[in-house]
Amino acid sequence: MPTSPPPRRAPRWPWPLAGLLCTACTASLPNMQGVQHAPAGATAVAPIPITQQLLAEQEAARRRQLQDLSVFAGPAAPYAIGPGDLLSITVWGHPELAAAQLATPGPQLSPGEQAAASTVPGFLVGPDGRLQFPFAGALQVGGLNEQQAGDLLAAKLARVLNQPSVTLRVLAFRSQRIYIDGEVKAPGLQPLDNQPMHLVEALNRAGGMLPSADQSRISIVRGGASYRVDLPALIRHGGDPTAIVLRHGDLVRVASGEEGKVFLTGEVTTPKAVAMHSGRLTLNEALGEAGGVSPVSGDARQIYVVRRVGDESQVFRLDAREPGALAIAEHFELSARDTVFVAPNGLTSWNRTLSLLIPGSLPAAVGTGTGR
Structure with missing residues (x-):
């Protein structure tokens, strides 16, 4: 007489594995306060809520x-004469001193400047800031403007000339x-x-x-x-x-x-790098570029912006389900190299944790429970 097969029973999880799964499920649930547990030895960064007060502080920082x-x-300040400058000097009433003099190129000039200086009449200021002029000797004109250098030269020439009138101009600005x-x-x-x-x-x-x-x-x-x-x-x-x-x-x-991009990752429709527009990009615009928060796996209560400031990191958090959150996100300006991360919801985190612990077992268990 044929016997009927024994009824199919759902698999029973071993107690150690069941305890591990419960622990994983608890750890994967979303943290309502938004503070993530840091690994041992690491320093936890408390997220800063994105509020109207934070927007006001950012605006004040931009004005500063x-x-x-x-x-x-x-x-x-007036142009200060320096090494390599080419000067035009005229002593009125004394054409013998006003005769054009070819400047001697100095070693501090480039080959092209040396070639130009050798054909332009004028007086070249040396590497030490000194100027050579007949009857005046070496004058320290480095750091002086045109008026000051002309007065200094006139004072030197007054020793041999009667009330000399000097006009000094810079012909070539090189210093x-x-x-x-x-x-x-x-x-x-x-x-x-x-x-x-x-x-x-x-x-x-x-x-x-x-x-x-x-x-x-x-x-x-x-x-x-x-x-x-x-x-x-x-x-x-x-x-x-x-x-x-x-x-x-x-x-x-x-x-x-290219250096001013913002990176969107986590539970967004299209994770991507978004370029800023003339240096501006709001959190709302960035999320829009990525297709918004994933309606299947994303947790709109946990939208984070990670920013590097010097040697420290800052984390900002937005709860998009709060009233007025979208208006706040529209005015929260991102900075270059910011990372926008949308956390997964509780069910998504649980499924992923379970799949990592027992790959392939979840589909088998579902099929067994449905009698397939």
């Missing part, structure tokens, strides 16, 4: 950054320069003359900025300190870019737009 540019404000680097058409040296050189003119002399340039990340290095110039923000807040006056030795660098 614009005020820091006051170091470049103020009238430009003072600035350096322009980065995303401009013609990077390199730009000489300074007796007209003030402001930032916009310096960029125009370098051929202008390339389409790949990030106008919000222009750096000026002076005296070992670096200052950031955000041209769009400066204009937006009523600033005047022509008030940023450069001086000898300044280094101007225009960053590339």
Whole structure:
């Protein structure tokens, strides 16, 4: 007599494995306070809630950054004569002294400048800042402006001439320069003359900025300190870019737009790197570029922005389910190299943890439970 097969029973999990799964499930549940447990020996970074107060603090920080540019404000000092400058000197009433004299090129000049100086009439300032002139000898004119150098020469000539009238002008400006680097058409040296050189003119002399340039990340290095110039923000807040006056030795660098990307990862529809627009990108815009939070696996309560500031990291957190959260996200401005991370919801975390612990067992258990 045939016997019926015994009823199929659902598999029973071994007790140690069941305990491990319970532990994994508890650990994978979303933390309602947004504070993640750090590994042993690491320092936990408490997320900073993105609120209206934080937006006000960021706006105040941007205004302070614009005020820091006051170091470049103020009238430009007269051009100071230096080594390599070529001078035109006329002593009125004494044509024998005003006769053209070919300058002797100094060793500090480039080969092209030496060739030009050897054919231009004038008096060359030596590497030590001294000028040789008949009846006056060697004069230390380095660091003086045209008026001061002319008065010094007239005082020296007054020993042999009666009330000499001297006109001194700079023919070739070679001693003072600035350096322009980065995303401009013609990077390199730009000489300074007796007209003030402001930032916009310096960029125009370098051929202008390339389409790949990030106008919000222009750096000026002076005296070992670096200052950031955000041209769009400066204009937006009523600033005047022509008030940023450069001086000898300044280094101007225009960053590339490729360096100003923001990275979106985690539970977004399309994880990707998003380029900033003229140095600006809000959290809402970045999420929109990535297709938003995944409706299946993302936890809208846990949207994080990770930012590196010097040697420290900052973590900001947004709960998109709170009233007004989207309006706040629209005004929270991201910085270059920020990482936006959307955490998974509790069910997604549980499934992933289970799959890592017992690969392939979850589908088998589901099939067994349904009698397949």
